[in-house]
Amino acid sequence: MTSYLPVADRRLHPPLLWFAGAMAVFALVCVGGLVLDDRTLVGAPIWSKPLKFAVSFIAYALSLAWMLSLLPPIARRAGRWAGSVVAVAGAVEMVLITLQVVRGTRSHFNQATPFDATVFRIMGLTVVVLWVATLVVAVLLLRARMPDRATAWAVRLSSFLALAGAAIGFLMVRPTPEQRAAENPPVVGAHGVGVPDGGPSMPVTGWATTGGDLRVAHFFGMHALQLLPLLLLLLTVLAPRFGRLADERIRLRLVVTAAGAYTAVFALLTWQALRGQPLLEPDGLTLATAGVIVLAAVAGSVLSLRSPARSLPAPPTADPAGSARMRA
Known part of the structure; x- marks a missing residue:
């Protein structure tokens, strides 16, 4: 390993x-x-x-x-x-x-x-x-x-996901419809979508509970920078107990699968917020999309854990001198 x-x-x-x-x-x-x-x-x-x-x-x-x-x-x-x-x-x-x-x-x-x-x-x-x-x-x-491809792609994919998460901040500076209608508003931009900032919110995070909140996707995307490398670390720690994980190709597949699922969830959270929907009150379409992501992630993980195909050994080459001795 x-x-x-x-x-x-x-x-x-x-x-x-x-x-x-x-x-x-x-x-x-x-x-x-x-x-x-x-x-x-x-x-x-x-x-x-x-x-x-x-x-x-x-x-x-x-x-x-x-x-x-x-x-x-x-x-x-x-x-x-x-x-x-x-x-x-x-x-x-x-x-x-x-x-x-x-x-x-x-x-x-x-x-x-x-x-x-x-x-x-x-x-x-x-x-x-x-x-x-x-x-x-x-x-x-x-x-x-980098010598280890699984580590290389965990680092690369997590860094670009973090950039996408940080870019959500650029959506927050857009004026809301109410702010555009006002003359010289004291506040331009918002975390919430469909609700004013400072309304009912979740404890600790402060995310809106009555409307969309772009901070959810912002938080989730940026912390890919820690979560994907931590996943790889977990796979590496478990490799001595689960021999299949000792194969770099399997670890690479699992990292890519996790990154794909992470990207899909990040996109879903962004879409949910932009529709003005609270995180904890998803509608049927959001739940159905989440279900598809979960099924795809499970299927990808199962396929990733399959042992890589190994090439068959080449047939032995004929030895003319040996054949001649046998005939003799």
């Missing part, structure tokens, strides 16, 4: 590690804010948004740092630059979110004052920069040659 993991002399990306460590400390600050600060904003405790972003950035930075360690030497310099850009852009994003929390106003979609509008424009720019830098990393990973 082979497994392609970073070797000891490959350092994880220092700026991303520092950024992840800073976000871990800041997450504790946010927890303190939740305890000591009883202010609410858009129907949620005011420190809940920076806490969610901090935790998400921890997972994002650590995943990218590991992926960058898999790059060959020829691509490592470009990868280091891209990773540093991600760390800086993420730090700027968090500073601006925290600034608005301290001021007691919303950070996203805020156009209430020229200052608020400027803050949101800068945040939008940092998101674009972060997305492009992550795209650079994904392209480098796509072109990198």
Whole structure:
């Protein structure tokens, strides 16, 4: 069984590690804010948004740092630059979110004052920069040659799925019909579809329960960056107990099947939200589509676990000298 993991002399990306460590400390600050600060904003405790972003950035930075360690030497310099850009852009994003929390106003979609509008424009720019830098990393990973194909494709597919998940954020900045009808609305853009932000919502996540919410697909897509590599790690750990998983081709098939199912679920969640449908109240069409995805995933997994066909040994070649001796 082979497994392609970073070797000891490959350092994880220092700026991303520092950024992840800073976000871990800041997450504790946010927890303190939740305890000591009883202010609410858009129907949620005011420190809940920076806490969610901090935790998400921890997972994002650590995943990218590991992926960058898999790059060959020829691509490592470009990868280091891209990773540093991600760390800086993420730090700027968090500073601006925290600034608005301290001021007691919303950070996203805020156009209430020229200052608020400027803050949101800068945040939008940092998101674009972060997305492009992550795209650079994904392209480098796509072109990198790795000894273990299952690991290679788990990393590549998860990075592009994460990019698709992050791109959902671009749908959120579109004005709603009510905002388009208003003159100089203080808020332009929304997480919810068909319902205003700040209405009835799920605990912890804050996702809308009376309408669509684009944050569901956004969250699901971005965290492919962790879940697909974790699936591969699980397959590798189970390989000694289930000999079939020791075959790299079978692990590769299972990773591709999982990535296909993940992509289908991501598309379904996006479609469901855009139709203004709450996550926990799917209609018949959504349930039927989900059923098709489950059946396809199960069938793909069963087919993936089939032992790869092995080529038959070539027939022995004739030995003229031996034949002559036998005749003699």
